[in-house]
Amino acid sequence: MKGDEIVIMGIDPGSLITGYAILKANSSKILPITYGNIKTSSKNDLQKRIYKIHTEVDKIINQYNPDQCSLEKIFYAKNVRSVLSLGEARGAILISLEQNKIPTYEYTPRKIKKSVVGNGRASKKQVQYMVNAILNTKIDKKSSYDISDALAIGICHYNKIKPNL
Amino acid sequence: MKGDEIVIMGIDPGSLITGYAILKANSSKILPITYGNIKTSSKNDLQKRIYKIHTEVDKIINQYNPDQCSLEKIFYAKNVRSVLSLGEARGAILISLEQNKIPTYEYTPRKIKKSVVGNGRASKKQVQYMVNAILNTKIDKKSSYDISDALAIGICHYNKIKPNL
Numbered sequence: 001m002k003g004d005e006i007v008i009m010g011i012d013p014g015s016l017i018t019g020y021a022i023l024k025a026n027s028s029k030i031l032p033i034t035y036g037n038i039k040t041s042s043k044n045d046l047q048k049r050i051y052k053i054h055t056e057v058d059k060i061i062n063q064y065n066p067d068q069c070s071l072e073k074i075f076y077a078k079n080v081r082s083v084l085s086l087g088e089a090r091g092a093i094l095i096s097l098e099q100n101k102i103p104t105y106e107y108t109p110r111k112i113k114k115s116v117v118g119n120g121r122a123s124k125k126q127v128q129y130m131v132n133a134i135l136n137t138k139i140d141k142k143s144s145y146d147i148s149d150a151l152a153i154g155i156c157h158y159n160k161i162k163p164n165l
Numbered sequence: 166m167k168g169d170e171i172v173i174m175g176i177d178p179g180s181l182i183t184g185y186a187i188l189k190a191n192s193s194k195i196l197p198i199t200y201g202n203i204k205t206s207s208k209n210d211l212q213k214r215i216y217k218i219h220t221e222v223d224k225i226i227n228q229y230n231p232d233q234c235s236l237e238k239i240f241y242a243k244n245v246r247s248v249l250s251l252g253e254a255r256g257a258i259l260i261s262l263e264q265n266k267i268p269t270y271e272y273t274p275r276k277i278k279k280s281v282v283g284n285g286r287a288s289k290k291q292v293q294y295m296v297n298a299i300l301n302t303k304i305d306k307k308s309s310y311d312i313s314d315a316l317a318i319g320i321c322h323y324n325k326i327k328p329n330l
Contacts, residue, residue: 046271050256051263077245084239087252091215094253095260097218107210 004165007033009066009102010154011057012146013093014084016040018053019146022064023135023154027165030158033064033136037146046088053093053112061100069097072149073106107156112149115156127152169330174231174267175319177311178220181205183218184311187229189318190301192330193301195323197300198229202311211253219257234262235322237314259312264293266279272321277314280321292317298300 002058006027012019019034038056040049071093097104110120117130128139128148136154139148170191177184186200203221205214236258242248262269275285276317282295293304293313300319 003317045258045269047263047269050259060183074249077249080242080248083245083248084242084252084255087249087254088256089252090249091253091256092260093179094212095257096216097217098212104210104212118241 006165007064007066007069008154008157009064009069010150010152010157011069011071011093011145012153013053013072013086013089014101014146014151015049015053015089016042017146018057018089018093019148019150020057020060021147021150022060023158024149025158025162025165027107030135032137032151033061035137035139035147035151037150049087049091053089054096057093057096058099061096061102066102068157068161069102069104070153071104071106072112072153073108073151075108087092090094105157105160107153112152112156115159116152124149131155171326171330172229172231173322174226174229174234175317176234176236176258177314177318178237178251178254179311180214180218180254181207182311183222183254183258184313184315185222185223185322186312186315186319187231188316188323190323190327191202192327194321195300197302197316199225199323200302200304200312200316202326209328215253218254219261222258222261223264226261226267227269231267233322233326234267234269235318236269236271238273239275240273253293270322270325272318274304277317277321280297280324281317289314296320325326 008023010021018038020034024031040052113122114120115125124145131148131151173188175186183203187198189196197291278287279285283293291312296313296316
């Protein structure tokens, strides 16, 4: 890969499963470097769960040195309990990002789907299909939606900054 | 103060204002050591705001070495945006607590009011009145509700553990 390269981290936050992706990009190309998820057990104390998300995100940052982070932002939720948990996971992630001085950009699910699939109301399956097409990956399990979502969140940010690379 | 002493930290989390209190107690008495609030500016980046809450809570823990923490827990909220922000603040606080290995206990607003005022539906003004009566403090501003709430959260935990002190 030539030209001005940038390493983008995409994160799909969740209190039980947080998807993450590291992507390398320049003005003409975007490649996946690594991706996966951070799982926490609901059997553990809340504070231990939240702390695990923080330390795991920290490790990924230290290993791959992302220049920028792209994070999903929500405005609606099924219930207070789930959005509170999501907020706690986001708080843990935001601390890792700020401690490592990584500029963070937030995108709504609608914006991410529009950017990656071309349709703001696309399903997670459609997002996964387009992520595989764009990155030449083979993520095909329903259980990996958090991972394809994290990659999509990274691609969405790339599409936005691409003209300036 | 004699007997087995315990230092309790009470926290009323909020993304713009987080109230905190440090209380020292034994089987017969509870005394306020310090209290105040952590204010963040909505003009700042979200991640800087969340990080400030984390570092300020950290400082208070390092200065007063609380043995246990009492934290307000909610189950309802006006809107998704406010509960997401609250969750982010809670995430930042939970990381400070876990990093410092402080056992944390959560109480609902109803439980706290019931414990301190005797009425689960008490107003913030009534909570402040009872906090002043119990601790001999003189907190009397509406703008200090977050502080009297944090003290009340600490008192609620004390009332629960008192029989075992």
